[in-house]
Amino acid sequence: MDKRKALRIVFILFVALINVIIFWKIDWSDIDVKGISFVVELASDKNDTYQIYYSHPGENFGEGTHSDVKYNGWSSKGSKDEANEVGVRKKLVFSFPADYENLRFDFGEKTGRTVVYDMYFEMNNLKYSIDLQQLQKEENCVSIASRDIIPGDENGDYLVVEVKDADPNILVQFHKDELINGYYTANKTNTLIFRIILCVLLDLIAFYIVLHFNSLIDIPVEIYQNRKLALNLAKNDFKQKFAGSYLGIAWAFIQPIVTILVYWFVFTVGFKQPPESGKVLFVPYLVVGIISWFFFSDALSGGTNALVEYNYLVKKVVFNIDILPFVKVTSALFVHFFFTVFAIILSTCMGYTPSMYSLQIIYYIFCDMVFVLGLTYLTSALVVFFKDLGQFINIFVIQIGVWLTPIMWRAEEVLNPLAMKLFKLNPMYYIVSGFRDSLLLRRGFWQGETLLWTIYFWMITILIFGLGVKIFRRLKIHFADVL
Numbered sequence: 001m002d003k004r005k006a007l008r009i010v011f012i013l014f015v016a017l018i019n020v021i022i023f024w025k026i027d028w029s030d031i032d033v034k035g036i037s038f039v040v041e042l043a044s045d046k047n048d049t050y051q052i053y054y055s056h057p058g059e060n061f062g063e064g065t066h067s068d069v070k071y072n073g074w075s076s077k078g079s080k081d082e083a084n085e086v087g088v089r090k091k092l093v094f095s096f097p098a099d100y101e102n103l104r105f106d107f108g109e110k111t112g113r114t115v116v117y118d119m120y121f122e123m124n125n126l127k128y129s130i131d132l133q134q135l136q137k138e139e140n141c142v143s144i145a146s147r148d149i150i151p152g153d154e155n156g157d158y159l160v161v162e163v164k165d166a167d168p169n170i171l172v173q174f175h176k177d178e179l180i181n182g183y184y185t186a187n188k189t190n191t192l193i194f195r196i197i198l199c200v201l202l203d204l205i206a207f208y209i210v211l212h213f214n215s216l217i218d219i220p221v222e223i224y225q226n227r228k229l230a231l232n233l234a235k236n237d238f239k240q241k242f243a244g245s246y247l248g249i250a251w252a253f254i255q256p257i258v259t260i261l262v263y264w265f266v267f268t269v270g271f272k273q274p275p276e277s278g279k280v281l282f283v284p285y286l287v288v289g290i291i292s293w294f295f296f297s298d299a300l301s302g303g304t305n306a307l308v309e310y311n312y313l314v315k316k317v318v319f320n321i322d323i324l325p326f327v328k329v330t331s332a333l334f335v336h337f338f339f340t341v342f343a344i345i346l347s348t349c350m351g352y353t354p355s356m357y358s359l360q361i362i363y364y365i366f367c368d369m370v371f372v373l374g375l376t377y378l379t380s381a382l383v384v385f386f387k388d389l390g391q392f393i394n395i396f397v398i399q400i401g402v403w404l405t406p407i408m409w410r411a412e413e414v415l416n417p418l419a420m421k422l423f424k425l426n427p428m429y430y431i432v433s434g435f436r437d438s439l440l441l442r443r444g445f446w447q448g449e450t451l452l453w454t455i456y457f458w459m460i461t462i463l464i465f466g467l468g469v470k471i472f473r474r475l476k477i478h479f480a481d482v483l
Contacts (some may be wrong), residue, residue, distance in 0.1 A: 048112075333369065350479075381471050
């Protein structure tokens with residue numbers, strides 16, 4: 001059988017496998033863990049801010065993982081519950097991410113009385129109730145003087161809590177599996193629709209690739225057949241960048257290190273960035289995230305100008321110019337390997353010891369390389385005819401893109417869920433987050449919501465790579481004339 005036909009069959013089987021994975025592994029609770037609300041219906045004799053804190057097993061409750069809602073139902077002159085001497089009954093709705101297992105409810109910052117009428121999780125009109133009897137008996141509580149269940153009307157009993165000191169709180173017991181299953185049941189229609197849409201998009205892209213398989217596979221085949229030549233050119237290109245300078249190739253490492261130190265100084269000293277960002281110390285969070293961007297920016301800048309820089313090779317009839325963008329990307333890879341090792345050592349020294357998840361770093365380096373390679377085939381072909389494209393990329397893609405990825409700031413702590421999803425549409429967000437998942441957070445690219453973004457990333461990357469290769473091959477015959 002012809003090798004290209006065999007590759008086409010393997011690709012079709014791979015797409016079929018991805019379709020199976022989508023229907024088998026992806027559910028709505030994986031996709032949107034912020035869609036669950038924690039609701040407390042209460043009244044109080046004080047206007048105060050009530051809070052919930054959440055954490056993973058074995059972790060402490062922290063300031064970065066909480067939600068707060070203000071109660072303003074108390075007025076000495078307004079309507080109130082005279083029997084309990086509290087204000088108007090209010091429904092406080094807190095945002096609760098379902099990937100957490102521990103939950104603590106805080107009864108405000110002031111002493112006083114709070115009457116809890118109901119407490120439950122809400123998921124698309126599905127209700128998961130918390131037993132008030134359990135809250136009365138819960139031993140894990142702080143600064144609570146008394147808890148009494150009072151018989152109520154037809155709406156049920158209620159819990160009266162008297163607090164004696166600041167920061168009163170109580171642990172809320174619930175079964176996460178039941179909560180997730182209930183959430184999945186409530187959203188199974190949305191899940192089915194989403195799976196179908198995702199599979200249709202994936203299959204349309206696959207159909208396009210199969211139709212144009214031979215033209216799309218040509219350049220990868222050329223790279224493989226000329227891999228030794230490409231590697232030698234990449235080595236020479238790396239050395240040539242710093243030829244004639246006293247420090248030589250040391251400049252390739254000095255500039256990124258200085259950039260990291262500048263960012264560290266600005267954010268920790270200038271903007272008083274806390275030493276811990278979310279669950280991760282800021283220094284490894286910054287370093288691990290930024291090294292993938294260094295490779296992306298260096299490879300994209302060099303690859304975009306590959307044909308212009310090597311114009312003397314482009315004009316040679318016998319030279320295969322298909323490998324030139326790959327040469328530039330490979331040249332940038334040498335420094336990237338050094339900084340990846342540096343990031344692993346730094347993370348280990350700061351307490352993030354390597355694990356099996358660390359091996360994912362190889363996968364994410366491959367992702368970074370394929371994505372930027374597709375872009376460079378597109379931009380290197382276009383820049384020959386539109387010289388200003390190089391400046392556009394430097395300003396709007398590299399300089400602005402580093403802030404939109406994001407790298408120096410933690411988007412999860414600043415953005416709302418909708419804005420967060422928009423930021424994740426940037427393929428480099430997937431790669432930067434993947435580096436952190438591998439070395440710091442120990443999350444797999446096949447787990448939960450990350451699996452969805454993995455499929456999205458490869459759909460976008462294949463489209464960009466296919467578009468870049470098609471345009472490169474179509475414009476190839478004009479390169480020598482223009483240059």
